[in-house]
Amino acid sequence: MKRFFCLVLTVTLLISTVFAAPAPPEIPAPCAVLMERDTGKVLFEKNPHEKLQPASVTKVMTLLLVMEALDDGKITLDDTVTVSPFAASMGGSQVYLEPGETMSVDDMLKATVIASGNDSAVALAEHVAGSMEGFVSLMNERAKELGMEDTTFINCTGLPDPDHVTSAYDIALMSRALLAHDTIKNYSTVWMDTLRDGAFGLSNTNKLLRSYNGITGLKTGSTDAAKYCMSATAERDGMELIAAVMASPTSAERFSAASKLLDYGFANFALYDSTKNQSLSPVPVKLGAAQSVPAVFSGEPKVLVEKSRLSDVTHSITLVEEVHAPVEAGQTLGELSVTAGGEVLATVPILAQCSVERVGIKTVFWRMLKSYLIY
Numbered sequence: 001m002k003r004f005f006c007l008v009l010t011v012t013l014l015i016s017t018v019f020a021a022p023a024p025p026e027i028p029a030p031c032a033v034l035m036e037r038d039t040g041k042v043l044f045e046k047n048p049h050e051k052l053q054p055a056s057v058t059k060v061m062t063l064l065l066v067m068e069a070l071d072d073g074k075i076t077l078d079d080t081v082t083v084s085p086f087a088a089s090m091g092g093s094q095v096y097l098e099p100g101e102t103m104s105v106d107d108m109l110k111a112t113v114i115a116s117g118n119d120s121a122v123a124l125a126e127h128v129a130g131s132m133e134g135f136v137s138l139m140n141e142r143a144k145e146l147g148m149e150d151t152t153f154i155n156c157t158g159l160p161d162p163d164h165v166t167s168a169y170d171i172a173l174m175s176r177a178l179l180a181h182d183t184i185k186n187y188s189t190v191w192m193d194t195l196r197d198g199a200f201g202l203s204n205t206n207k208l209l210r211s212y213n214g215i216t217g218l219k220t221g222s223t224d225a226a227k228y229c230m231s232a233t234a235e236r237d238g239m240e241l242i243a244a245v246m247a248s249p250t251s252a253e254r255f256s257a258a259s260k261l262l263d264y265g266f267a268n269f270a271l272y273d274s275t276k277n278q279s280l281s282p283v284p285v286k287l288g289a290a291q292s293v294p295a296v297f298s299g300e301p302k303v304l305v306e307k308s309r310l311s312d313v314t315h316s317i318t319l320v321e322e323v324h325a326p327v328e329a330g331q332t333l334g335e336l337s338v339t340a341g342g343e344v345l346a347t348v349p350i351l352a353q354c355s356v357e358r359v360g361i362k363t364v365f366w367r368m369l370k371s372y373l374i375y
Helices: 002-018 055-071 105-114 118-129 132-145 168-179 182-188 251-268 307-312 361-374
Strands: 031-036 042-046 080-082 102-104 192-195 200-203 215-223 227-236 239-248 269-273 283-286 295-297 302-306 313-319 332-340 343-352
Touching (some): 031 168, 042 168, 042 251, 055 118, 055 132, 055 168, 055 182, 055 215, 105 118, 105 192, 132 168, 168 215, 168 239, 182 215, 215 251, 227 251, 269 307, 295 332, 302 307, 302 343, 313 343
Antiparallel strands (some): 031 042, 031 239, 080 102, 215 227, 227 239, 269 302, 313 332
16 A cells, blocks of 8 residues: 555655746846747746846847937938937947037947947937937936836936836836837848948957857847846747846857747747638628628737647637618627637737628618519
């Protein structure tokens, strides 16, 4: 009997080991967050909301506002930026801009992303908002819109200021927003480039570009006060991860921590596209100007799943048999439910693609008559 209980205990321990949640990585950085880009889900966190100085990782927000200005047509990559004396006076990382010197927005972006130029960041800020103060106001407004509750920006560079703070979680949030602009990767994935017709060389401060498979960016930063920080992003098999690391004791440990976080994410999680190969039939409309209304999926169709559960993932579609006019565009017609082992992982709403007006009595009469005659 004793041998039997020992056997049962051994089997139980083996089963619990096999099905245990993946062990998170151990990293020396005091604050870190790992986030999946599409869903925004946090896969790892360590003191995620501690407010610390972010150094040049600040420029993630600076670059986000520049990308949004480009997309909105407020500026173009070919715009000429004239360097102000204030922009030229920035210390720290720089590309040694001179007052009155001109460069295109494209070259200023190279200098800011690749070389982490403080002078080029301020020049871009002034080009977008007229002054750094005005630009910083926009930075703080955008931070609030993104839900960055731990953040206060004092400048657009990350130069030391005790009141200039953010958190690992907020870095992940603004990095996610920046990654929505594919143009940024034209700069964040470049290892070396030049300015001033090849006379000035640029070398990327993100050393993971040369060592990490799938790396897409994004920004490093370091000062005596902030220590070593970074937002590291990488993509594999259609899934992009964001590793935000703050206050690492050394540069090497910063890159090591980011790599460990990304490795953990790619090893243990995957995106499941719940709507792939799924088709929806039009829903019949009673008393409508149209006989039916097209049904479409809405919201985020991708679901983050632990790789060990992928084989258990199933989905089901619930759709109304018919709907009465009038039908409004966006009206709920059903949902797609994604489950694994009986647990609901996500639901995707199914909506009416367009509006359908209600018809009058005459139209109903003629439809009935036409149907009778054909019959």
